[in-house]
Amino acid sequence: MTGNLDPLTQRTTNLAHALTTARTTVTAANGLVRIDACADGEISIHIDNKVLVLGGDGLSKLLTELAAHALREARSNAANALAEFRSDRRVAEAVANTVDAMSRPIPPPVPTTNTRPHHATSDPGDDLARRLEYEELARENDEFLRRNRGR
Template sequence: MRNDSDPLQQKSEQLTEALSTARSRSHSADGLLAVEACADGEIAIHLHDQALRLGGDELSRRLTALAAQALAQAREQVQSALAEFRSDPRIDAAVWNSREALDRPQPAQPQSAPAFRTKAEEELARRLEFEDAVRENQAFLRRSLGR
């Protein structure tokens, strides 16, 4: 069941929305050129037929400038959503705990698994696999959050 009153859930959804939909459009002053950009770098170029009279060099220069402007605006939308997400102290606590866990030495792994394991050995193996998965997820989050 979804908890709409949880601010962290709302911030997470806003961040996901920004990552998937952040888009911006820049126009030339004369209206002949437009570039639409997504935060991930995808761009769409729109040219009026009259823009072709500008020549290749001028057209390239203007499109490059418009693309840079549109891309910066789209990425600013994502940065804003990310800043809002990071403002929650629970996120900082989770990142801190993740870093702390990553800094701990990992337990030595057995060289080969026995053909038969006791329940306690199976539980330990599952716990170690879970901890490995948590460390991988924490590393991914750390890279994603840029910390």
């Protein structure tokens, strides 16, 4: 780790690498069978032709055991990187705050307000003005729907 890097930056990089690109390799039969595994479950199998003398059953058993071992090791490495990442107090605080925020009740919706000014008066013409305003909004809405139909 470089001295001038924030430890969390390095831990984040290590975790991302362990989860996405790091490969664990296990071998058997003097290196004639090799399995590479990633923590996400991706595996690749390499078999030398000399091993084919084991037959289908023997080779299947060997591959199954090796694949399980490689995957366990890759996931163990990822778990270690995750534990190191979580050991930073900033991460622990962020997780605690997230859990706390998720456990709070959902606030009631904020009522929307009319963007057009509305003034309450006792003038009888106000009812007509509101009605005209409503009709204008309805026309605008209809025009918008016509223009955007089929998009």
